[in-house]
Amino acid sequence: MMSRLQSVLTKEWIQIRRDPKLLGILLIAPVLQLLVLGSAVTTDVREVSLAVRDNDHSWHSREMVRAISSSGYLQTTMLAGPGACDAEALISGRAGLVLVIPADFSRTLLRGLPVGVQVLVDGADSSFAVQGLNYLQKALRLYSERLARGIVDDAVRLRGFSPPTITAQSRAWFNPALDSHHYMVPALMGLLLMVATMVVTSMALVKEREEGTMEQVIVTPLRPSELIAGKLLPFVVIGFVEITLALLVIVFLFDVPLKGSLLLLYACSGLFLLNTLGLGLLVSTLVKTQQQAMLVATFFIMMPFVLLSGFTFPIENMPTPIRVVAELIPLKFYLRIVRGLFLKGIGLADLWRDALALLAWGVGLLGLAVLKFRKRLD
Amino acid sequence: MFLNVGLLNNKRTITLNRNGTEPVIVVDGLTKVFGRFTAVDHLHFSVPRGEIFGFLGPNGAGKSTTIRMLCGLLSSTEGTATVGGYDINRDPERVRQNIGYMSQKFSLYKDLTVSENIAFFGGVYGLARTRLRERAAAVVRLAGLTGLEKRLAGTLSGAHQQRLALGCAILHEPPILFLDEPTSGVDPISRRLFWDLIQDMASRGVTVLVTTHFMDEAEFCGRIGFISGGRLVALDTPSALKRDAVREELYEVSLADMQGSRERVESVPGVVATSYFGRNLHVFCRPGTFTAESLQQALVRDGMGVQSVESVSVSLEDAFIRLAAPAGKAAA
Ligand SMILES: Nc1ncnc2c1ncn2[C@@H]1O[C@H](COP(=O)(O)OP(=O)(O)OP(=O)(O)O)[C@@H](O)[C@H]1O
Ligand SMILES: [Mg+2]
Numbered sequence: 001m002m003s004r005l006q007s008v009l010t011k012e013w014i015q016i017r018r019d020p021k022l023l024g025i026l027l028i029a030p031v032l033q034l035l036v037l038g039s040a041v042t043t044d045v046r047e048v049s050l051a052v053r054d055n056d057h058s059w060h061s062r063e064m065v066r067a068i069s070s071s072g073y074l075q076t077t078m079l080a081g082p083g084a085c086d087a088e089a090l091i092s093g094r095a096g097l098v099l100v101i102p103a104d105f106s107r108t109l110l111r112g113l114p115v116g117v118q119v120l121v122d123g124a125d126s127s128f129a130v131q132g133l134n135y136l137q138k139a140l141r142l143y144s145e146r147l148a149r150g151i152v153d154d155a156v157r158l159r160g161f162s163p164p165t166i167t168a169q170s171r172a173w174f175n176p177a178l179d180s181h182h183y184m185v186p187a188l189m190g191l192l193l194m195v196a197t198m199v200v201t202s203m204a205l206v207k208e209r210e211e212g213t214m215e216q217v218i219v220t221p222l223r224p225s226e227l228i229a230g231k232l233l234p235f236v237v238i239g240f241v242e243i244t245l246a247l248l249v250i251v252f253l254f255d256v257p258l259k260g261s262l263l264l265l266y267a268c269s270g271l272f273l274l275n276t277l278g279l280g281l282l283v284s285t286l287v288k289t290q291q292q293a294m295l296v297a298t299f300f301i302m303m304p305f306v307l308l309s310g311f312t313f314p315i316e317n318m319p320t321p322i323r324v325v326a327e328l329i330p331l332k333f334y335l336r337i338v339r340g341l342f343l344k345g346i347g348l349a350d351l352w353r354d355a356l357a358l359l360a361w362g363v364g365l366l367g368l369a370v371l372k373f374r375k376r377l378d
Numbered sequence: 379m380f381l382n383v384g385l386l387n388n389k390r391t392i393t394l395n396r397n398g399t400e401p402v403i404v405v406d407g408l409t410k411v412f413g414r415f416t417a418v419d420h421l422h423f424s425v426p427r428g429e430i431f432g433f434l435g436p437n438g439a440g441k442s443t444t445i446r447m448l449c450g451l452l453s454s455t456e457g458t459a460t461v462g463g464y465d466i467n468r469d470p471e472r473v474r475q476n477i478g479y480m481s482q483k484f485s486l487y488k489d490l491t492v493s494e495n496i497a498f499f500g501g502v503y504g505l506a507r508t509r510l511r512e513r514a515a516a517v518v519r520l521a522g523l524t525g526l527e528k529r530l531a532g533t534l535s536g537a538h539q540q541r542l543a544l545g546c547a548i549l550h551e552p553p554i555l556f557l558d559e560p561t562s563g564v565d566p567i568s569r570r571l572f573w574d575l576i577q578d579m580a581s582r583g584v585t586v587l588v589t590t591h592f593m594d595e596a597e598f599c600g601r602i603g604f605i606s607g608g609r610l611v612a613l614d615t616p617s618a619l620k621r622d623a624v625r626e627e628l629y630e631v632s633l634a635d636m637q638g639s640r641e642r643v644e645s646v647p648g649v650v651a652t653s654y655f656g657r658n659l660h661v662f663c664r665p666g667t668f669t670a671e672s673l674q675q676a677l678v679r680d681g682m683g684v685q686s687v688e689s690v691s692v693s694l695e696d697a698f699i700r701l702a703a704p705a706g707k708a709a710a
Pocket of ligand 1: 412415417435436437438439440441442443444482
């Protein structure tokens with residue numbers, strides 16, 4: 001009956017409105033987290049500082065350092081004084097990387113032979129160091145290519161030697177702008193959306209059991225589906241408000257353009273909401289207290305989801321048994337959709353499989369939660 | 379304040395007014411086991427239409443557990459019951475349409491106002507808009523909550539919370555009411571208002587099953603079921619219980635020094651049990667053993683300073699205390 005559902009909806013709205021903490025968790029916290037975490041993802045890489053020890057002091061070595069600094073990813077300073085102190089720049093934290101150019105750099109280059117340069121890396125912050133190294137290697141490779149094409153030094157080419165190279169064991173790096181936040185920030189949105197909506201719904205039913213109000217609700221003719229729909233619909237609305245706020249932050253503050261369709265993004269987010277709300281509700285039917293709900297939601301759902309969904313580690317690199325589990329996680333499908341929509345601008349033809357998986361999981365989880373819910377106290 | 383306000387619409391009043399004939403609640407071997415603990419142990423009783431059935435018994439006796447099973451809140455381990463003609467295990471939803479329930483612990487929404495609580499429960503009971511408006515106004519008036527409609531339920535005094543809970547339980551005018559300690563934490567004046575209301579409803583054909591720890595309230599009940607350790611140990615009208623529940627003779631003894639004398643009185647042969655009664659002691663004696671004089675002599679012989687011994691009639695409280703005593707002691 002419509003009026004019974006309406007009564008539950010009205011009551012839920014009033015309760016949500018009266019609970020400022022809840023609205024904070026639902027709307028403000030995710031946006032703030034997106035701002036803070038999103039900036040963290042983008043800035044740590046831009047700040048890598050590079051100290052250069054030039055033992056060659058040739059036109060070629062200076063040209064290479066100039067090319068590296070003009071790439072814009074590294075802050076370059078030259079080291080003077082005795083070479084024995086070079087490591088100190090790393091230890092003191094003044095530099096994240098130290099580049100040592102050997103004394104025979106230009107001579108070897110002019111002979112058309114491969115040249116090795118030494119790079120000292122601050123290994124204490126490994127991801128930071130790897131990023132810095134990646135930048136350096138990319139800059140070196142660009143310089144080598146320019147060299148090879150003779151843009152830098154016609155003289156080298158005129159001598160008729162084979163194209164010289166500067167050794168750069170660079171890893172593949174596909175993001176052309178080197179902007180990791182184009183990749184991370186949209187995914188972060190998916191994660192925060194899940195955390196906020198799932199944790200709150202995991203409390204929904206168990207709160208009423210814990211506070212005793214469920215006892216009075218059970219003795220009414222209210223149907224389980226009416227109660228559950230009344231509890232979830234407000235969170236669907238709030239979820240979409242959350243997505244809108246996050247989108248505004250991503251597009252206008254982080255300058256990450258949405259290449260794909262906005263409509264598809266909202267539709268798929270709706271499918272993902274089915275999953276987070278279903279999971280939260282399922283937790284709520286399984287536990288006895290709000291504290292247990294919080295723990296189960298955090299440790300048994302959120303942690304595995306974050307670690308296995310490909311948010312932090314690529315799924316391709318996981319051992320097979322773990323990979324099997326990872327491939328089934330709903331968050332994975334959503335992250336793939338969101339990243340695809342933001343970075344590649346994929347359309348329905350590319351994402352329908354993931355969308356279907358989200359739909360199946362969402363309907364399954366919600367259905368299970370409704371079936372598990374009993375109008376009993378025991 | 380509570381009286382003279384029509385609670386039931388006319389149609390239902392006519393159909394329900396034939397009190398005391400057909401049973402509305404029939405309990406048949408109802409049992410509830412929690413783990414290895416039997417909280418309710420094979421209860422049998424039935425309540426006819428329009429009766430106020432009092433459910434009495436010490437803490438933990440199983441009163442609330444029984445009511446919760448009858449309301450469909452807990453499943454029964456064994457046995458069954460019908461409420462309003464519907465089986466509580468097979469047809470719990472039909473049962474729910476006919477009952478109003480007030481739980482022992484306040485269980486309305488504390489973060490909703492008085493009128494928001496009423497609107498919510500009226501809505502989930504399926505009251506149409508106009509009827510809900512009528513009923514809400516009637517309930518606020520009946521429960522004496524006029525002027526408090528905008529107050530959050532959590533900020534109401536204990537008595538007002540209880541009145542609101544009762545109001546929400548009768549919003550949809552159920553023919554059967556389960557009230558679990560409706561007057562706990564309520565001052566004597568409000569208690570009278572509660573009972574005026576309950577008696578008014580019963581006179582209109584509403585069947586009421588109510589638990590209480592107040593003996594003066596028990597006197598208002600048509601019949602009392604006394605439950606102890608999950609078992610029904612007595613079931614009768616208040617006057618019959620006072621007459622029959624206690625087989626011993628009862629004397630009220632006033633001693634000069636009460637300190638430690640209870641054990642000494644109980645050690646006198648022929649004395650079965652004692653209980654405090656105000657500043658005096660109620661002494662239950664095996665029938666035909668003592669007169670007031672001979673009991674006084676026996677106590678004086680034992681070295682106690684006796685001021686007076688008087689033969690008294692059994693009150694409900696005396697009956698309660700004797701019925702709640704462990705089975706072994708009662709037989710002594
Ligand atoms: N969910 C439960 N799990 C385990 N034991 C329970 C549960 N509910 C009640 N009990 C136990 O069952 C017994 C009967 O409890 P119940 O609440 O029915 O007593 P009561 O007669 O209503 O007592 P009171 O006068 O204190 O309200 C108690 O010993 C209680 O501890
Ligand atoms: Mg109780």
